[in-house]
Amino acid sequence: MSIVEIRYITPADDKMTISRIYEESWKYAYKGIIPQDYLESLPEGRWVANLENSNGGTLVCVDNGRIVGTSSFCESRFNQFKGWGEIISIYLLPDYMGRGFGKALFHSVIVELKKWVIEIFFCGFLKKT
Numbered sequence: 849m850s851i852v853e854i855r856y857i858t859p860a861d862d863k864m865t866i867s868r869i870y871e872e873s874w875k876y877a878y879k880g881i882i883p884q885d886y887l888e889s890l891p892e893g894r895w896v897a898n899l900e901n902s903n904g905g906t907l908v909c910v911d912n913g914r915i916v917g918t919s920s921f922c923e924s925r926f927n928q929f930k931g932w933g934e935i936i937s938i939y940l941l942p943d944y945m946g947r948g949f950g951k952a953l954f955h956s957v958i959v960e961l962k963k964w965v966i967e968i969f970f971c972g973f974l975k976k977t
Contacts, residue, residue: 851911852949852952854908854910864893866899867892867893869916869918869940872942873940873942873945876942904920904923904936905922905960906921907920907957911944916940916941917939917950919956920935920936921961922936923964933961
């Protein structure tokens with residue numbers, strides 16, 4: 849039985865492991881949307897610097913001790929949405945997609961944004977046409 853924990857990232861967490869979640873998720877989710885050459889050229893550790901940004905929050909989803917997903921959020925970075933909450937990202941390892949982990953991360957982010965007294969939320973995404 850899985851023991852799933854959603855919590856804030858800590859200094860003890862391996863940022864390369866979390867960055868790898870972004871990288872693997874991008875390669876899986878954006879296949880056929882973004883040129884394959886670009887996806888294959890994503891450098892290892894591409895998202896480490898973003899994880900060290902203190903302007904928002906980053907949660908990780910841990911399944912039986914393994915970090916399998918992550919979500920970052922903040923107060924909106926866009927002037928026209930001042931006072932809104934922004935979900936920057938929700939990414940999972942491909943084997944964990946479609947199993948409810950993303951939904952759990954999403955709900956946890958909403959709870960955290962509400963603690964910041966932000967009542968309106970938005971998130972952007974790519975749509976395959």
